[in-house]
Amino acid sequence: MSEAAQTLEGWYALHDFRSIDWMAWTAAEEAERQMALDDLHAFLKEWQSVEDNKQGSTAFYSIVGQKADFVLMHLRETLDELNAIENAFNKSTFAQFTIPAHSYVSIVELSNYMAQPGTDPMQNPEILARLKPILPKWNHICFYPMNKRREGNDNWYMLSMDERKTMMRSHGMIGRTYAGKVKQIITGSVGFDNWEWGVTLFADDALQFKKLVYEMRFDEVSARFGDFGDFYVGNRLTEEKLGELFGIK
């Protein structure tokens, strides 16, 4: 058996994708719409205070295209908290105007492929911050799930630790050239959801998603071993953008 990579886990993640029931929204009375928006603002305020207390983080982005209209990405210490968030949200007036589109459950994960031998990663403040990250407030989000292939000669899980390390080093080197342009949050989902990892990227310039993902397609670990699910891409929902999204002229 090949040596399993050691992983460190941080906050649990829920990507909650929703569509908006535009027929219901536009047909609703002004007072009901206002009540729904008040609910939404109350949630946003609550989630912000959790983030201010460093007990989790939430990102709120619209989604471009027909797969969903928006995503709420929540990071919390426990699965129970994530469940409580979705249950509270589902009971709100606002949620009555939404239709579940997709969801993804995972946990922030770091592997030991690049670890410094003889050091305790849990004593490294940089690693601790990466396990419990405050999500960046960058303009765009890109989410997709992925697997490492297990097919014939292309079986990631049959490679030696050294072979995997070499490939992950090359992967990391490409990623590093996007420092300041793309921030990645890798979440592990083996045992939690249908794919092995969730990849969540943030950027101020959405084009950098395409540049990075395309460049990685030529790198061995993605070219030979990467299998990918649906991509979701979107724009940060600020207060102003929320007004535009839900406003009815």
Ligand code: VOV
């Ligand atoms: C934005 C840039 C960027 C950077 C700097 C970066 C670096 C690194 C490092 C150093 C490491 C290994 C140690 C760790 O931190 O775990 C990883 C790990 C991982 N990555 Fe990565 N990755 C990036 C970006 C990045 C992208 C865009 C993708 C999607 C691949 C693609 O083709 O679409 C990805 C995937 C992953 C995965 C699935 C893992 C876990 C693999 C496993 O087998 O365990 N990643 N990644």
